Amino acid sequence: MAEPEGMTRRDFLNGSLLASGAALVSTACPFQLMAADDWNGTPGIGDYADANGNTHQVMADGHTIRDHAFDRGAKTIEDTGETFDCVIVGGGISGLAAALFYQRATGAKRSCLVLENHPIFGGEAKRNEFNVDGQRLIASQGSAMWFQPMPGTFLEHFYDSVGIDSRQFQYQRDTSGIATGVTPYAGDGSNFGFFFAADAAHPNGTWLVDPWTKKLEGAPMAAQAKRELLAMRETPDHRPTPRRHGDAVARQLDSITLEEDLMMRHGLSRETIRHYLSPVSGGGSGIGADALSAYSDYAPDLLFPWEKQHGPQMFPGGNTGVARHMVKALVPAAIPGAATMAGICQARVNFAALDQPNQATRIRLRSR
Ligand SMILES: Cc1cc2nc3c(=O)[nH]c(=O)nc-3n(C[C@H](O)[C@H](O)[C@H](O)COP(=O)(O)OP(=O)(O)OC[C@H]3O[C@@H](n4cnc5c(N)ncnc54)[C@H](O)[C@@H]3O)c2cc1C
Numbered sequence: 001m002a003e004p005e006g007m008t009r010r011d012f013l014n015g016s017l018l019a020s021g022a023a024l025v026s027t028a029c030p031f032q033l034m035a036a037d038d039w040n041g042t043p044g045i046g047d048y049a050d051a052n053g054n055t056h057q058v059m060a061d062g063h064t065i066r067d068h069a070f071d072r073g074a075k076t077i078e079d080t081g082e083t084f085d086c087v088i089v090g091g092g093i094s095g096l097a098a099a100l101f102y103q104r105a106t107g108a109k110r111s112c113l114v115l116e117n118h119p120i121f122g123g124e125a126k127r128n129e130f131n132v133d134g135q136r137l138i139a140s141q142g143s144a145m146w147f148q149p150m151p152g153t154f155l156e157h158f159y160d161s162v163g164i165d166s167r168q169f170q171y172q173r174d175t176s177g178i179a180t181g182v183t184p185y186a187g188d189g190s191n192f193g194f195f196f197a198a199d200a201a202h203p204n205g206t207w208l209v210d211p212w213t214k215k216l217e218g219a220p221m222a223a224q225a226k227r228e229l230l231a232m233r234e235t236p237d238h239r240p241t242p243r244r245h246g247d248a249v250a251r252q253l254d255s256i257t258l259e260e261d262l263m264m265r266h267g268l269s270r271e272t273i274r275h276y277l278s279p280v281s282g283g284g285s286g287i288g289a290d291a292l293s294a295y296s297d298y299a300p301d302l303l304f305p306w307e308k309q310h311g312p313q314m315f316p317g318g319n320t321g322v323a324r325h326m327v328k329a330l331v332p333a334a335i336p337g338a339a340t341m342a343g344i345c346q347a348r349v350n351f352a353a354l355d356q357p358n359q360a361t362r363i364r365l366r367s368r
Contacts, residue, residue, distance in 0.1 A: 042130070044131075047120060082113075086112040087115065088114045091116030093143070099361050108360035110360070116363065117366065117368050127141060128141065142318075145183060146315060146319060149166055149306060150306060164341075196219065221276065239265050257289065258292045260294065273289055321345050330361045351365070
């Protein structure tokens with residue numbers, strides 16, 4: 001069967017490549033000189049006001065792991081006197097899904113405690129909210145895109161079971177004349193821009209709106225890098241891609257790095273990849289294209305095929321919406337109001353309801 005034409009996960013990763021990489025290389029302030037508040041940035045408002053992503057604490061804890069301080073065990077262990085049938089460590093999407101399966105498998109007759117060390121559940125699937133001139137703006141943190149599952153699959157049944165309608169979401173009609181899309185990523189039109197951090201020639205940084213239509217004109221980048229990146233977008237890639245997990249192409253890709261694949265497939269130079277492709281959104285998954293197997297960029301599409309014809313979708317706040325649907329299914333009172341997309345994404349979390357005695361599943365935040 002021919003594969004439906006459409007956007008792959010790789011396409012949207014490739015579309016989101018530039019801005020953060022540029023910001024990384026030209027950051028004006030050395031990390032060690034930054035105070036915690038500078039590092040943490042503006043927390044915003046609402047449920048996620050204490051959850052602004054890559055905080056100073058994350059770095060400090062990383063150093064604590066490096067220094068083997070945790071190897072000696074916790075300094076204080078508090079006996080709460082509680083007993084649970086199941087304890088899940090981590091309240092990200094995996095932990096919440098595990099709790100749901102446990103709750104369903106046991107008919108909610110066994111107790112389950114989800115321990116989450118952050119001020120709110122969700123893990124990578126968190127968001128931030130800001131009040132800008134009286135408008136409440138919501139933006140995702142890490143996990144943003146939702147991939148419509150193939151009909152009849154396990155994933156479709158799972159989403160249905162937590163109330164996520166796997167048909168396309170309803171979007172507002174554009175009445176402003178501004179091009180809008182169902183996600184802020186490339187391929188959706190001119191509704192996004194790249195930001196290049198300040199340098200000597202551009203002390204306030206540079207915004208480039210609708211960068212691909214403008215063919216990167218005005219971007220403070222080396223001409224050669226522009227040529228390479230434009231060629232990557234505009235030249236069809238005829239090299240074979242894996243069709244099945246474990247086929248010959250998949251195995252060959254697994255024997256090289258993602259960086260090598262990008263160089264061979266798209267003619268990018270190593271310098272362009274390292275300078276302009278974000279190690280997070282440019283395909284490196286936070287580790288970097290030089291460290292990952294090339295197959296890692298194709299594996300998700302093969303292992304979890306998705307409905308490409310309908311394209312990727314985004315809840316307000318990215319996959320925060322998925323986490324919130326799961327929390328509502330686990331502890332309905334924790335997200336009051338209607339169990340609809342708008343209701344669940346816009347309601348305020350009732351934090352007190354997350355961890356009450358006598359409920360089958362309890363979600364305990366700030367557990368360190
Ligand atoms: C930058 C980035 C962008 C991404 N974009 C997308 C996307 O657009 N679409 C998509 O589908 N996927 C995306 N992903 C992948 C997706 O985010 C993950 O697959 C998914 O969120 C992982 O969920 P998880 O619960 O396994 O882990 P996490 O989300 O990491 O959650 C783990 C949770 O456990 C907590 N925890 C860990 N240790 C402890 C402890 N000892 N005690 C208590 N709590 C603990 C952590 O604080 C965290 O909250 C992205 C990932 C990254 C990094």
